[in-house]
């Protein structure tokens with residue numbers, strides 16, 4: 646077989662492999678990258694419950710941030726402030742957009758749906774919480790798509806300082 650012919654065959658095989666893997670991915674029907682969730686209820690500064698388009702109540706962990714713990718079992722400095730700030734952000738927001746990140750798992754180890762959350766006006770809720778100094782950028786494993794933006798805003802919040810950077 647000529648060298649050129651070998652190359653052509655290799656390309657064809659690669660193409661076939663790529664097409665096959667795409668077809669397999671489609672068959673496994675990953676969730677669409679953007680989903681609207683309604684009627685959010687704040688659990689703490691980085692976690693909410695909301696209803697998916699099928700009407701299923703779903704726990705959502707906001708991707709790329711971590712707020713201080715705020716529950717009857719564990720309360721950290723800044724936790725109550727983070728819960729209050731997220732509650733205020735979500736007041737009169739009947740619908741939220743959840744944006745998944747294909748560098749990240751669909752759910753965390755607790756089964757919570759992972760994604761960025763945005764308000765109807767496009768406000769990135771995780772970014773806003775970092776900006777307020779009430780959440781920190783969080784990377785678990787592979788860097789998430791908004792890591793650099795979140796880290797930049799965190800630097801500014803810490804330098805200001807605001808939120809936990811000022812109070813904790």
Ligand SMILES: [Ca+2]
Pocket residue numbers: 691711712713714
């Ligand atoms: Ca947390």
